[in-house]
Amino acid sequence: MPVSPHSLHPRTLWKLFLGFLAATVLISAGMWATSGSLTNDLAPHGIVSFEFVGDSEAAAAMLDSWGERGRIEAAFNLGLDFLFILAWVPAVAIGCLWVAQRFGRFVMALRALATLQIVAGMFDMIENVALLNLLLTTPSEPWPQIAWWAALLKFSILALGVVAIAAGAVVAGAKRA
Numbered sequence: 339m340p341v342s343p344h345s346l347h348p349r350t351l352w353k354l355f356l357g358f359l360a361a362t363v364l365i366s367a368g369m370w371a372t373s374g375s376l377t378n379d380l381a382p383h384g385i386v387s388f389e390f391v392g393d394s395e396a397a398a399a400m401l402d403s404w405g406e407r408g409r410i411e412a413a414f415n416l417g418l419d420f421l422f423i424l425a426w427v428p429a430v431a432i433g434c435l436w437v438a439q440r441f442g443r444f445v446m447a448l449r450a451l452a453t454l455q456i457v458a459g460m461f462d463m464i465e466n467v468a469l470l471n472l473l474l475t476t477p478s479e480p481w482p483q484i485a486w487w488a489a490l491l492k493f494s495i496l497a498l499g500v501v502a503i504a505a506g507a508v509v510a511g512a513k514r515a
Contacts (some may be wrong), residue, residue: 351436358429358448389489427459430499437506458495
């Protein structure tokens with residue numbers, strides 16, 4: 339019989355959260371370590387600048403500023419990002435479920451927010467496909483706009499989840515004190 343994440347003990351959820359969080363941090367560190375040439379005047383935030391580039395002319399200029407090495411780093415980082423999705427989505431979703439179990443007052447909203455992390459992961463995949471199209475072909479519309487909207491929606495949903503987890507952790511810490 340399958341186990342629902344809603345029925346797991348809070349301590350089990352916490353351990354799962356920490357495991358996925360550790361994977362998230364490790365993959366993130368790998369992405370950061372392999373993206374040195376992606377930050378410049380046209381891309382002050384590296385690959386994140388590329389996610390929000392917005393139009394094909396700016397995308398082409400950014401890609402030109404990176405050169406061949408930067409394009410290879412960007413492609414490698416996009417590949418790592420697909421792996422990263424498999425870490426951050428469960429980390430944030432499980433974190434939201436942990437908070438929901440600890441603080442039943444907002445249980446339905448937190449469960450919905452946990453489920454929305456899967457949607458955010460899908461937006462991340464859509465964004466990556468759009469960015470790969472920009473990277474591997476001549477930049478053209480609508481790929482920059484698709485990446486922009488997908489990144490905006492992903493980061494918005496992710497931010498809500500992170501805020502919920504942080505608030506839950508603060509309240510849990512205050513209850514212990």
